[in-house]
Amino acid sequence: MDFLLQHFSDITSVPENLKQELLKRVQLHTFKRNEVIQRADRVCKRTYLVKQGLLRIYFNKDDKIITDGFAAENEWMTSAYSFMRVVPDQYEIAAIELTQAYSLSLEDLMYLFEHFHEMERFGRIVMSMQFIKQSERLNSIRFTTPKEKYEHFCNTYKYILGRVPLGMIASYLGITQETLSRVRAGS
Amino acid sequence: MDFLLQHFSDITSVPENLKQELLKRVQLHTFKRNEVIQRADRVCKRTYLVKQGLLRIYFNKDDKIITDGFAAENEWMTSAYSFMRVVPDQYEIAAIELTQAYSLSLEDLMYLFEHFHEMERFGRIVMSMQFIKQSERLNSIRFTTPKEKYEHFCNTYKYILGRVPLGMIASYLGITQETLSRVRAGS
DNA sequence: CCCCACATTTGATTCAAATCAAATAATTAG
DNA sequence: CTAATTATTTGATTTGAATCAAATGTGGGG
Numbered sequence: 172m173d174f175l176l177q178h179f180s181d182i183t184s185v186p187e188n189l190k191q192e193l194l195k196r197v198q199l200h201t202f203k204r205n206e207v208i209q210r211a212d213r214v215c216k217r218t219y220l221v222k223q224g225l226l227r228i229y230f231n232k233d234d235k236i237i238t239d240g241f242a243a244e245n246e247w248m249t250s251a252y253s254f255m256r257v258v259p260d261q262y263e264i265a266a267i268e269l270t271q272a273y274s275l276s277l278e279d280l281m282y283l284f285e286h287f288h289e290m291e292r293f294g295r296i297v298m299s300m301q302f303i304k305q306s307e308r309l310n311s312i313r314f315t316t317p318k319e320k321y322e323h324f325c326n327t328y329k330y331i332l333g334r335v336p337l338g339m340i341a342s343y344l345g346i347t348q349e350t351l352s353r354v355r356a357g358s
Numbered sequence: 359m360d361f362l363l364q365h366f367s368d369i370t371s372v373p374e375n376l377k378q379e380l381l382k383r384v385q386l387h388t389f390k391r392n393e394v395i396q397r398a399d400r401v402c403k404r405t406y407l408v409k410q411g412l413l414r415i416y417f418n419k420d421d422k423i424i425t426d427g428f429a430a431e432n433e434w435m436t437s438a439y440s441f442m443r444v445v446p447d448q449y450e451i452a453a454i455e456l457t458q459a460y461s462l463s464l465e466d467l468m469y470l471f472e473h474f475h476e477m478e479r480f481g482r483i484v485m486s487m488q489f490i491k492q493s494e495r496l497n498s499i500r501f502t503t504p505k506e507k508y509e510h511f512c513n514t515y516k517y518i519l520g521r522v523p524l525g526m527i528a529s530y531l532g533i534t535q536e537t538l539s540r541v542r543a544g545s
Numbered sequence: 546c547c548c549c550a551c552a553t554t555t556g557a558t559t560c561a562a563a564t565c566a567a568a569t570a571a572t573t574a575g
Numbered sequence: 576c577t578a579a580t581t582a583t584t585t586g587a588t589t590t591g592a593a594t595c596a597a598a599t600g601t602g603g604g605g
Contacts, residue, residue, distance in 0.1 A: 523552060
């Protein structure tokens with residue numbers, strides 16, 4: 172449980188009673204390699220914090236699987252729109268490798284936001300960080316060549332490289348597998 | 359001032375003392391048509407809430423001006439990375455038409471976050487909404503044809519259409535002016 | 546009110562990456 | 576350990592939008 176509280180403490184101060192409430196509400200899961208955590212067409216009920224391992228979010232577009240993101244240690248993963256708005260969506264989440272993750276339900280999260288200023292701050296800071304990350308990704312997708320996309324990925328997410336098939340990285344970067352292969356070959 | 363408090367109240371409850379502090383710290387600006395509010399290579403010191411009019415954020419890429427976003431009534435505008443991290447960046451912000459906007463400095467914002475749970479909640483909710491909006495934009499840029507991009511823009515931002523030159527919309531959508539023109543001609 | 550800078554359209558051509566196709570390499574489940 | 580599946584590379588071709596080029600339209604400052 173130290174991991175969980177450490178994660179929160181790294182972002183903002185956590186008073187003792189918030190710690191208690193967090194520990195009371197959080198669930199710890201173990202997901203097998205390739206286990207599907209969240210299925211398409213369902214409401215995503217929980218948000219996950221990866222303790223160890225690697226999660227992936229993806230969806231089916233014209234019979235191709237498009238990877239939309241990864242979450243490794245200390246990163247949060249949920250199908251954001253489905254989770255926040257409590258509506259089904261097309262995203263699935265699965266474990267790429269054996270993964271341990273904590274999770275919170277929307278109700279518990281809301282309870283904690285409601286009762287703890289620090290939790291609200293935590294939420295604001297995490298959302299801000301996600302927003303900034305997503306901006307960078309948007310700019311990368313809009314304005315860079317396949318080669319630059321791959322290089323940026325290598326620089327930013329080298330800890331993911333080698334843990335996932337290249338096809339997943341290609342679709343995450345918004346290019347085809349073939350193009351990624353050629354980029355890597357250096358032509 | 360009613361506008362400002364209404365904007366906050368629409369998102370979360372605002373206790374009387376927070377109202378006081380908000381009113382004490384907020385500035386009201388009037389920007390002329392085409393007036394530049396934020397210059398490139400500078401730290402963006404404030405975040406703006408548009409009361410009336412239209413702001414635009416853009417940057418120079420290879421001698422082309424790329425529009426990155428708009429903010430109309432009840433929308434926030436800032437150069438997010440620069441503002442949050444207190445570093446200069448390449449974005450500029452200008453008024454497209456005569457605009458009235460409230461603004462807050464980072465220090466004031468932090469003060470309000472620090473002292474008011476409700477302000478923190480407001481920040482969290484606004485960041486979440488921005489995140490979701492940005493996700494939709496990312497998907498639009500990644501997966502849709504120029505025609506679909508334009509249709510989506512018309513559906514979502516029709517109140518902007520007609521108030522800005524088409525070139526700005528084209529670069530916002532990630533297509534060229536020529537392509538947008540052809541899409542509109544319907545071919 | 547008119548002219549000029551800017552905005553928009555239209556046409557011809559180019560090009561980068563997608564698609565289509567298939568061979569080769571590497572995992573993994575039995 | 577080996578067959579079968581999955582991943583990766585490599586090659587040929589297509590294609591949609593960018594680029595290049597230029598004509599036409601238009602609105603707002605003088």
